[in-house]
Amino acid sequence: MPDQPPGEAPTTGVVRRSQEQRAQAHPAATPLRCRHCDSPDVEITPGKYAYALHCRACHGSAPLKVRCPACGADAKLERDGARFLAHCRAGHRQLYFTNP
Numbered sequence: 291m292p293d294q295p296p297g298e299a300p301t302t303g304v305v306r307r308s309q310e311q312r313a314q315a316h317p318a319a320t321p322l323r324c325r326h327c328d329s330p331d332v333e334i335t336p337g338k339y340a341y342a343l344h345c346r347a348c349h350g351s352a353p354l355k356v357r358c359p360a361c362g363a364d365a366k367l368e369r370d371g372a373r374f375l376a377h378c379r380a381g382h383r384q385l386y387f388t389n390p
């Protein structure tokens with residue numbers, strides 16, 4: 291029985307620890323921002339089926355998901371001139387956004 295040397299096992303185990311700490315901003319009362327370029331220079335435009343958020347900086351648009359500012363529930367948007375009110379099932383009706 292020949293004496294076999296043990297195979298070389300590389301023991302360069304570099305343990306990488308990425309300590310990501312994501313600072314979560316408050317979801318409530320955040321101004322609307324463009325999903326593409328993060329610009330706050332946005333306006334709400336009525337779309338075919340739903341309202342969309344149109345960015346005046348990059349001219350991108352994204353469907354708008356409206357949440358009630360008071361309770362966070364899904365809300366419908368009511369247009370009043372340049373102002374948009376969020377109206378939720380619980381009966382809240384609050385100013386959601388004003389178009390520039």
Ligand SMILES: [Zn+2]
Pocket residue numbers: 324325326327328329345346347348349350
């Ligand atoms: Zn943009």
Ligand SMILES: [Zn+2]
Pocket residue numbers: 358359360361362363378379380381382
């Ligand atoms: Zn509400």
